[in-house]
Amino acid sequence: MRKPSRRSFLAGAVLGTAGCRRDTGARLALTGEEARTLDAICDRLIPADQDPGAAATGAVVFIDRQLAGPYARYRRAYREGLARAAALSRKMFGKPLNELTGDRRLAVVTRLERDARPFFEMVLAHTMQGFYGSPRHGGNRDYASWRMLRVPASPVRGRILYDLRQGKES
Amino acid sequence: MALDPVDAVVIGAGAGGGVIAKELACAGMRVVLLERGRWITAWDDHKDDLRNQRTSVLGAPFGPDDERNPRVAVDRRGRELVVLPSDGAYSNNAACVGSGTVSYGAMAWRYMAQDFRMKSIYGCPPGSTLDDWPITYDDLEPFYEKAEWEMGVSGDVAPDPFHAPRRRGLPMPALPPNREYEILKPAALRKGWHPFDIPMLRNSVPYNGRGPCMRCRWCVGFACEVNAKNGTQNTVIPTAMATGLCELRTDAMAREIVLDARGHATAVTYFDAGSHLQTQPARLVVVSAGAIETARLLLNSKSRLHPNGLGNRYDWVGRNLQGHAYPRAVGLFDHDTYDDVGPGASIAICDFNHGNPGLRGGAMLANEFIRLPIQFTGMTPPDTPRWGHEHKDYMRQFYRRSIAVMGPVQEMPVFEARAELDPRVKDFWGIPVARLSGGRHPHSVEVARAVVVKAAEWLQEAGAIRTWTNVPGLDLSGGQHQAGTCRMGNDPRSSVVDRNCRIHEADNIYLADASVHVTNGGFNPALTILANAYRVAAAIVKERRA
Ligand SMILES: Cc1cc2nc3c(=O)[nH]c(=O)nc-3n(C[C@H](O)[C@H](O)[C@H](O)COP(=O)(O)OP(=O)(O)OC[C@H]3O[C@@H](n4cnc5c(N)ncnc54)[C@H](O)[C@@H]3O)c2cc1C
Ligand code: SF4
Numbered sequence: 001m002r003k004p005s006r007r008s009f010l011a012g013a014v015l016g017t018a019g020c021r022r023d024t025g026a027r028l029a030l031t032g033e034e035a036r037t038l039d040a041i042c043d044r045l046i047p048a049d050q051d052p053g054a055a056a057t058g059a060v061v062f063i064d065r066q067l068a069g070p071y072a073r074y075r076r077a078y079r080e081g082l083a084r085a086a087a088l089s090r091k092m093f094g095k096p097l098n099e100l101t102g103d104r105r106l107a108v109v110t111r112l113e114r115d116a117r118p119f120f121e122m123v124l125a126h127t128m129q130g131f132y133g134s135p136r137h138g139g140n141r142d143y144a145s146w147r148m149l150r151v152p153a154s155p156v157r158g159r160i161l162y163d164l165r166q167g168k169e170s
Numbered sequence: 171m172a173l174d175p176v177d178a179v180v181i182g183a184g185a186g187g188g189v190i191a192k193e194l195a196c197a198g199m200r201v202v203l204l205e206r207g208r209w210i211t212a213w214d215d216h217k218d219d220l221r222n223q224r225t226s227v228l229g230a231p232f233g234p235d236d237e238r239n240p241r242v243a244v245d246r247r248g249r250e251l252v253v254l255p256s257d258g259a260y261s262n263n264a265a266c267v268g269s270g271t272v273s274y275g276a277m278a279w280r281y282m283a284q285d286f287r288m289k290s291i292y293g294c295p296p297g298s299t300l301d302d303w304p305i306t307y308d309d310l311e312p313f314y315e316k317a318e319w320e321m322g323v324s325g326d327v328a329p330d331p332f333h334a335p336r337r338r339g340l341p342m343p344a345l346p347p348n349r350e351y352e353i354l355k356p357a358a359l360r361k362g363w364h365p366f367d368i369p370m371l372r373n374s375v376p377y378n379g380r381g382p383c384m385r386c387r388w389c390v391g392f393a394c395e396v397n398a399k400n401g402t403q404n405t406v407i408p409t410a411m412a413t414g415l416c417e418l419r420t421d422a423m424a425r426e427i428v429l430d431a432r433g434h435a436t437a438v439t440y441f442d443a444g445s446h447l448q449t450q451p452a453r454l455v456v457v458s459a460g461a462i463e464t465a466r467l468l469l470n471s472k473s474r475l476h477p478n479g480l481g482n483r484y485d486w487v488g489r490n491l492q493g494h495a496y497p498r499a500v501g502l503f504d505h506d507t508y509d510d511v512g513p514g515a516s517i518a519i520c521d522f523n524h525g526n527p528g529l530r531g532g533a534m535l536a537n538e539f540i541r542l543p544i545q546f547t548g549m550t551p552p553d554t555p556r557w558g559h560e561h562k563d564y565m566r567q568f569y570r571r572s573i574a575v576m577g578p579v580q581e582m583p584v585f586e587a588r589a590e591l592d593p594r595v596k597d598f599w600g601i602p603v604a605r606l607s608g609g610r611h612p613h614s615v616e617v618a619r620a621v622v623v624k625a626a627e628w629l630q631e632a633g634a635i636r637t638w639t640n641v642p643g644l645d646l647s648g649g650q651h652q653a654g655t656c657r658m659g660n661d662p663r664s665s666v667v668d669r670n671c672r673i674h675e676a677d678n679i680y681l682a683d684a685s686v687h688v689t690n691g692g693f694n695p696a697l698t699i700l701a702n703a704y705r706v707a708a709a710i711v712k713e714r715r716a
Pocket of ligand 1: 184185277278392
């Protein structure tokens, strides 16, 4: 059972601020470019503020891992949707999404919500899962969201070993 | 090669099947209990908020698996989709020893006396097949009591003036109140309503040799770490096995019930763990595979006397698929309501199950089980953005300051809401899969709209600074509360089984699960399924002795 130490808590807080580490290197299902585009979308869906956002806590790691597993059936939708997002970004602002400022990213993502609804909904759902779900799947690093919500991370396991009536091992 | 004959084969080790196996084995019958899933315990349950039986986006850990068990869902526009157990449209419950009773929330409701006589009381609305049950509450009452005492139920229904008469109280007291309870109870009393402690198949004190609930966060959708939740897997099934007369075979996928020329069941064929086809001869067969899979199995059991599937002479198998329309009201508060004390759901009212002006039936209303963060992400007021800064801020402010009140609205059965066989898609074993189509009756939605207003009023009275409601639409119902596909009735032309749940025109095949429900009450169904299984078992044993 992990209790976040003060140090890891601070580390999480630092991660949340601008210019933080972005691990968008080797992927299981996405190409590097796709991962960077997706990262920029996740960054607007759940942005960093006083608490870290989705991108800095591994939303792309989460999605990429699921695309190589239970979400393999969504691979094509990601491939096509991310290509469309990248093209839209270049068309609107002449640059890849991940090189845009926050406001411009927001403009692209808002346009995606309007014009590429199924893709947008899919990414939104998966980003929420990554950020608010268990860190074991690659997102929500250090239980960032749970700490934000003031939910202690207490994965209760193995209590079945104990006889609670006697307070001893059974 | 055929296996040694036994007195009874029971198909499905869930709620109904577990009880049947125990009762028959304890009456001295040799029983084989076939379960397509496995034993899944708290050891295997990783308390994963994305992979559990409530939020199964990454898979349904209590079964069935996505790889081998597709279904076809047809939406109301006629679009067909192949769906997996982890998809919502699949209408999954579970597939393991205990089935839904391992991971359920464990609310343990008796239906009310009126729930068995819906047609007589309200009349059937156009477009529905609403009918009375062929049995009354009084017929089931002793068996409700048996289920409550054998399996273990805690709670306190005494303050509820609407419940039907009962000879005996519950075996265990209610758990101590959680914070939501403390907030909602005085509010309900001020409204003149009758709040009480939800009956739960959950130990509040040591019972049946197992300890009490430790009030954790991981209840509905998960296996209990301290084995305080009472399902068939830790009560009746172990008792059945302890007789030495019941053999449980897991990873055993029943394909078909084999009939002789006179329409008498002689055996069940199933695929074993190694996918080899086995034939288990039996004198009696009980199908307890859950509403959708029971219908599928009957439809897959074709024979000379039953060319359209077993018991399907009048095309009633798979019809009237229902569940509950579940409207929800959410209230936001200016103080913490979350206390991290499980199971969460604690308080209910039955003031709106019946007697809603101009409406048929209604629903019990109760607060929700603990909402994990991912489950709260979609619970936003209509004008709050679903993403971005504002959504995140909303999560931060209100995750711990919100209460949801919801209720299972009793549905009006619809003949066209159905499970049939898909003509093309087959599962891993080559068996045609269930194809789900149809939708909910508009009256069920109307009732949901009416009772959810009461839920919102309750939250407002409790001090909510803001409330809103969500009401389900006309899409097909079913899901974890799936029922009704093999209706019980006296007339073979408009039902599948008789009052003892024996298939009309097949003298040694019984059904014991939610499929036989004529209507599904304004309550979660498990206790009624369990009680009815005790009743069916008593009828089988009595007949055998005669
Ligand atoms: C997360 C969750 C929460 C719930 N909360 C509640 C609650 O609070 N209160 C309540 O009353 N109910 C609740 N339920 C619903 C409850 O679990 C079901 O109503 C109940 O289990 C249905 O009983 P049944 O006997 O009809 O079918 P099931 O219990 O589903 O049993 C059917 C069994 O048959 C097996 N089977 C199917 N086909 C085959 C085959 N061909 N061969 C072999 N085996 C087969 C299945 O694997 C399964 O184990 C909940 C369910 C879930 C999943
Ligand atoms: S809330 Fe109680 S019954 Fe539910 S899983 Fe936790 S300990 Fe078990």
